[in-house]
Amino acid sequence: MITRARLGVILAAVLTTVFTSAVVPSAVSAQQPNPAAASATAHSGKVRMNEIQFMGAHNAFHREMQGIELAESIKIDPGYPSWGFYSHASVSDLLGRQNVRALEFDLLPDPDGGLYQHPLARKRAGLGPIDDPAMAAPGMKVIHVADQDYNSTCRTLVVCMQQVKTWSKANPQHAPIILQLELKQTDDRWEQLGGAVSPAWSGKLLDDIDKEIRSVFSESQLITADDLRSPGLTLEQSILENGWPTLDWARGKVMFFFDNGGPGAIRDMYLDGHPSLQGRAVFTRGNPGDADAAITMVNDPRGANEATIRDLVKRGYIVRTRSDEPLKTVINNEFSRVQTALASGAQMVTTDFPSVGMTARYNSDFVAELPGNEPVRCNPVTAPRNCHDDRLEPSSTR
DSSP, rough: HHHEEEOOOOSOOOOOOOOOOSSSEEEEEEEHHHHHHTOOOTOOSOOBBEEEEEEEEETTTBBBOOHHHHHHHHHTTTTTTHHOOOOOOHHHHHHHOOOOOOEEEEEESSSSSOSSOOOOOHHHOOOOOSSSSHSSSSSOOOOOOOTTTBBSSSSSSSHHHHHHHHHHSSSTTTEEEEEEEOOOOOHHHHHHTTTTOOOOHHHHHHHHHHHHHHHHHHGGEEOOOHHHOOSSOHHHHHHHHHHOBBBHHTOOEEEEEOOOOOSHHHHHHHHTTOOGTTOOOOBBBOTTTTOOOOOEOOOSSSSSHHHHHHHHHTOEEEEESSSSSHHHHHTOOTTTTHHHHHHHOOSEESSOOOSSTTTTGGGGEEEEGGGGOOEEOTTTTTTOOTTTTGGOOOOGGG
16 A cells, blocks of 8 residues: 655645736836736735745646547557546635645637537547537637547636636635646647647637636736736846735736747747737746746756756746646655655645545555645745745635
């Protein structure tokens, strides 16, 4: 029996982005100080967004394949059991019962609707299209791997966001929630077998993501770069020189970021015409030294990367790292990775196993969570002395 590893990931700097219904004009952003940025110009002793730590759910929407669809999925990729055999709870249960404060959603573009409604595994199993009207409508779809690993607790970005908004409305004092978006394309191997062929990402499709976000969340519910940027400074300069807003200001809000790295086509297209993310609803995965850098990723916290994360966090960036990967972390008993991730000070520590029992099928009790299974804790690297774990989020949200 593998020893149970209850791993604590403490929330000390939570970011939540809530996106607005109308783009903030760049002229206004450049000429007038933002309330959030102004609140962070001098450290008042209040805990800031980047001075906490919290857990995130990797592929938060994912449900493994079942029945004859599973059998066909394994035929398409015999390796599926080694990476696809895990499932998450609903969005509301992840945020509530499992105390997660960051959710990752994989997006595939579907501008005309219906592109992913009849996946390859269902065709081969002799089944009809997915019986969900949302799959037939235009809009961003939330899918891990089109045609082969497509089950989801919420099938569209709009539905996923609506579930987040519903929980947030019922728990308005929560620490900010980060919604991490990974933009994907269909796999050419499955395309050649007769699967869906996704359109290439374009500036218009990226604009569509902003529109979908702002169709669900108001500007007051979103944390955007326009909230943080100071007059005459880039986003990165604003964060490094003036700091992040206070946690009190960020309560009840959400924040989005693309985890697609850069420089690259997606990031470049999203920044085109929007320097330092002016008017945009999503943060990019910036590299230190870039004007758009505020949130970044170091997925593996082990070895020399632990010191790298600590340095980034101390400098003022928000960092996402991973405490485990499906399913090799459990199979190989790599439980120390959770402790390393937490100690690094990365504000967002992402897991596939946020609850007891999820790894029992592998004869393990592994779970990645903050000490005491709290939703947020003071960041072990950056939290001020006056930070207290029990004051970061009201107990009513737990």
